[in-house]
Amino acid sequence: MMYKLLVLDLDGTLTNSQKKITRKTKDALCKAQENGIKVVLASGRPTYGIVPLADELHLSESGGYILSYNGGEIIDWKTKELLHAKLLDPQILPYLYECAKKNNLAIITYQDEFIITESPDDIYVQKEAFLNKMKIKQVDNFLSYVDFPIAKCIITGDGDQLIALEKEMNSHLKGTMGVYRSEPFFLELVPNGIDKAQSLSILLDKLGMTKDEMVACGDGYNDLSMIQFAGLGVAMANAQLVVKEKADFITLSNEEDGVAHVIERFLL
Structure with missing residues (x-):
């Protein structure tokens, strides 16, 4: 061949x-x-x-x-x-944001060469920036800022927290989008399929x-x-x-x- x-x-x-x-x-x-x-x-x-x-x-x-x-x-x-x-359905963003906020976890997305987050000092956000050689852009309000199409979000946190949150979000979303951990500290939130x-x-x-x-x-x-x-x-x-x-x-x-x-x- x-x-x-x-x-x-x-x-x-x-x-x-x-x-x-x-x-x-x-x-x-x-x-x-x-x-x-x-x-x-x-x-x-x-x-x-x-x-x-x-x-x-x-x-x-x-x-x-x-x-x-x-x-x-x-x-x-x-x-x-x-x-x-x-792309992610923008109508689902408030739910994703609320899941992060109520658990005191960071949520990020991407815009050109920047990682967008309210939590620039989070160790896992910094790890994502280092791995991808991207700059972190701090915003005051994630939901207000993200008014453009996005391909995914990530919620970051310690493994035990994300295990429970992954189960909760998968149950709530019932297969309408992908929720899975790519690393113990990264919970990926992506379009279905x-x-x-x-x-x-x-x-x-x-x-x-x-x-x-x-x-x-x-x-x-x-x-x-x-x-x-x-x-x-x-x-x-x-x-x-x-x-x-x-x-x-x-x-x-x-x-x-x-x-x-x-x-x-x-x-x-």
């Missing part, structure tokens, strides 16, 4: 434990792009949290794509055209490609759908057990240039 599209999760896949792309992996990706392979960076991160890595890999010059918010947005990074967006595989299907249609021409690499539960969907689904050696069980191929870990190994074996 001649593969044409390489889809990469970021944390635990493309980057090592230092959140860096190694020289070997970067060189392999540059070579793949020179050979006509299109690269998609697919992550739960907000769009501007992916931009530094996209620019490091020269996706704008090579015609690559950013799939952010676990599939909530797809952007052609060469033209900056928004190809797909699935957000899924990397579904969004990649939309991208493939736009590109005139089939899933058989796609390679997808990941390590986490949110990568499972795209790994099962792809023509070649690849799990990192450091991936969750269920991800490795469903993958077509298990590569080296993210500390051992597993992405470069896939490129060298299947794409070059």
